[in-house]
Amino acid sequence: MDRRQFLRGSGAVLGAALWGGVADKVLALGGTEILARQPWAKGFDGVEQDLPLLEMTCSGDWPRSLEGNLYRNGPARFSRQGFHYRHWFDGDGMVQQFRIQQGGIRHQGRFVRTHKFQAEQAAGRFLYNAAGTAVPGALPVRNNDDANVANTALLPRNGELLALWEAGSPYRLDGDSLETLGVKSFGDKFKGLPFSAHPLVDGVGGLWNFGCWYVGGDKDLLLYHIAPDDSVAAMEVINLPQAGYIHAFAQSQTKLLFYVSSCVYEEGDTYVGSFRWRPELGAKLLVIDKADLSRQQWRDLPPGFVFHFGQALESEGELLLQLSLYSDSAILTRGMQALLTGQVREQSPDAEWATIRVGLDGSGKLQGEPAITRSGIHMEFPQFEASATPTRLETVFGIGASDHSASGLSDTLYAMGGNGERKQCYLGPDRILEEPLYLPATPERAAMVLMTWLDYRQGRTGLSLFSAADISRGPIAEASMDRVLPLGFHGCFA
């Protein structure tokens, strides 16, 4: 049996995934003593230097028409002078570039030269507190950007590549060299403000985005509409009923949708460590009209926690929102506490692929109470053919850990069709998968899914390319190299 047959065969027999185990175990990585025990943990060892160009070994049928760069971002430096961060979110951002060109693929990785990174490189030690780790003798911070590690996502914009973090300014990168060009400015009034790592395109050259401002008792959601020329076309400050953790949002044709979770900011040593699970508060659905950001509609939801969303759609008298829904925030809060104490803990609940539906009248007003439909599938990092004005339910791709995952980390790719059809592909016992990127069809080729993975037994990082129409057939092409890249969060293709 060759590898592809093995992949196909395995993918057909596996059941529901357990993605929660992924981040749970990731978040439990506290010190080198834990790293030493886990063979898969080399994906979180990090690196200390930029990674020079390396040619990858390709196999299978890479379409000649598929040319461009797969970029991925993630935390990559976790220790200095023997001090090790306590949270995965803390590591300095490194951008991985896989250049697909003329039948070959080359990789390089480069740290984002944030203010924090540069100051700490010069000092030879950590100088500032990170999002989830208090650093001994930390310098005081001026604003959010002093802790900004630009390690979460990437966005191609106006000829540059933006490295995004969830609570500070984007950093501008050269998409070819990965050189850091500076901090992205949206004007002096908006310097140093939280700007989430999950902006949404508005379809006409601009962006929607938000940031949470939970300082000094404030519970504000800052909502931005960025114009094509990067000026701030509209800005709304929305006072929230609770300082719920909000990581991303979604858009339907005329609305922006937020899930204000039951994990709320209170007080703690660090930003992440300040969040507490408060199920008694429930969660809230916030719906904003794109045409008038001051128009808010609210609905109560059962307690819950969310990082990422799928599609939102206004259709047939209802508003629909897909999400990877956690039953509580243990993935964030207990993991964080365990990291700070260095204790190993039990597994937290998984994210379940779910849909929230609420009635909608002809004028765009919500009608009645929301209903939640659960899929029974545990899946995270949803990706799909995004549109600012979606007209139908698209297939959503995501990853999860199978019951057989020795690491508890993601090893299975899922495709959840808008018609309810489900397909999946298991990638093997030693592979840890990262977010699957959807590559829309072009005149030259059909739609595809491109994802990165780490084979932690072999110490290899690779790419797998799938036909979006049927991922269960397994990868149509792969590439790999003898290089262990730090596992990361989000990417893009440009």
Added chain:
Amino acid sequence: MTASKLSTALLLCLCGLGQAQAHTLTLSLDQFRVKGGKLMVELYDNQAAWNEGKGARDYKIAEVEGDSLQLVFDHLDAGHYAVKVFHDENGNGRLDSNFLGVPNEGYGFSNNAGRFGPASFEDAGFDLNADLGLNIHIR
């Protein structure tokens, strides 16, 4: 000499000694983000003035030419003080900030107080009973 006159004389004497033993406060300021601009340093000796940002006990303005500098306040009476600093990086005479009021230019406080935002007089306060050196990191 009555007892009250004796007390008054002793008090005057002690006050005189205090003036004769005026103290020096030496500030070491570092972590400037940019070279250039002016460093504005204000020394306060009461909370009301601190809160209002007016009526500082003393102040100094220094050109920023390197990564750090020292400033000396001398002839200070013993007492309780606090220091505010801001780095007017672009020379426009004010501390620029974003629309939430978070500074875009450097600032700092004695005791490096203020976790995120302005420090209180209480948190930044220190007793000056002898010559004292303080380090303030500009953030």
